[in-house]
Amino acid sequence: MSKLAINGGEPIRKEYFPEYRTIGKEEISAVNKVMETGVLSRYFGSFDYNFMGGPKVKELEDKLKDFYKVKYALLVNSCTSGLYAAVGALQLEPGDEIIVSPYTMTASATAAFVFNHIPVFADIDPDNFCISPKSIREKITNRTRAILLPQIFGNSADMDEILEIAKEFNLYIIEDCAQVPFGKYKDKLSGTIGDIGVFSFNYHKHIHTGEGGFILTNNEELYNKMALIRNHGEVVIQNEDAIKQFKLSSISNILGFNFRMCEIEAAIGLEQIKKVEYLIDERINNCNYLTSKLKDIKGIIPPYHHDYVKHNYYVYAIKYESENFGGLERNKFAEAVKAELKPTISREDEGVLMGVGYVKPLYFLPLYQNKKLFGNSNIPWCFNENNISYEKGLAKVCEEMHYKKLITTELMTPGMSKEDLDDVINAFYKVAENYKELL
Ligand SMILES: *Cc1c(COP(=O)(O)O)cnc(C)c1O
Secondary structure, three states, rough: OOOOOOHOOOOOOOEEEEOOOEEEHHHHHHHHHHHOOOOOOHHHOOOOOOOOOOHHHHHHHHHHHHHHHHHHEEEEOHHHHOOOOOOHHHHOOOOOOEEEOOOOOOOOHHHHOOOOOEEEEOOEEEOOOOOOOHHHHHOOOOOOOEEEEEEEHHOOOOOHHHHHHEEEOOOEEEEEEEEEEEOOEEEEEOOOOOOOEEOOOOOOOOOOOOEEEEEOOHHHHHHHHHHHHHEEEEHHHHHHHHHHOOOOOOOOOOOEEOOOOOHHHHEEEEEEEEHHHHHHHHHHHHHHHHHHHHHHOOOOOOOOOOOOOOOOOOEEOOOOHHHOOOOOHHHHHHHHHOOOEEEEEOOOOHOOOOOOOOOEEEEEHHHHHHHHOOOOOOOHHHOOOOOOOOOOOOOOOHHHHHHHHHEEOOOOOOOOOOOHHHHHHHHHHHHHHHHHOOO
């Protein structure tokens, strides 16, 4: 008789897993206070004293500056907007190249296109899954101007080596820290190591404001340009006072957007950041518990991080080695584990919060495969002479991780009890012990 739930056996888990909920009374009351003022956003899209936003926006920016000990913080309406503003502030030339990881949320790469630059994909590190310094080096050309590096899953790339490369080739570094609020590399907070750090407040992140994000930098010029891009800067730079305030001498023009965050979201953010350290600690405790048990299954390799990195576990990413399971494919193993488990409350329609791989390596998207973005032209590739490749095999480690090895899960968020975590662990053990049923 079969034991595995996928073959009709009794599943380990009978009930849904608890919701990950960070919104409480504090946020509700903060929102109500803003609602009572009747003013939900103070921004004004031309140069006046409201150009930089309303009181809650400014208060949260000040808090973020204090937390991160940086000179400048800018709230935006998403991390995507923040990345666009960051790339725009570099004021590179059309056809210039930005090196990025293919294993990230799509916006990390599309940010380049907004200003007619070209994303060049480097490979990832097989242990921390962030961009690999060695691979960055191999991708550098006469047109490389920046590295946009996602700190993926809550881990950190090898920043010392990347800083060295950036110095040697005079490249900007933008850290995409959407998945790693208050993560650390050595004694530095992620997002404060490169030139610009960009963060997300969307619903799926450690803390959220529904949608939202913020940008950090210590560079006054970049800050000023990003502030202009956030709020229709092209009209502002005609104003004498603005030219003085933003020290605009080197700017010929600015393409502005509306990347402004509302007062309501800023008010929510002010409450959320009070909770973030607790929420991250809980996540780390849960993941350490999972790791302490799963590491004893031969062929299941829990997430790795250097001891000088604070891994914030946006996602818990396991490496699966099929040779320890008679060659059983990862997908079949993962399906069997999922069949033992249940969805999570408030995200029932996503099924069991466990998946194979993360996102498809970005260069497989049609946009890259066809090199078609603006109508039938080949803008921006026509501005570049290096014939950038998006061929299969260009990031071998990434492809192997995605298609063969990684199993990722969110079944470790704060609110999961020890018993809940034990069910996840037991599901892995059960499938590992009975894998022959699947061969
Ligand atoms: C979530 C995410 C983003 C985008 O964040 P939004 O706030 O939804 O725009 C960008 N990069 C990475 C790595 C992410 O995980």
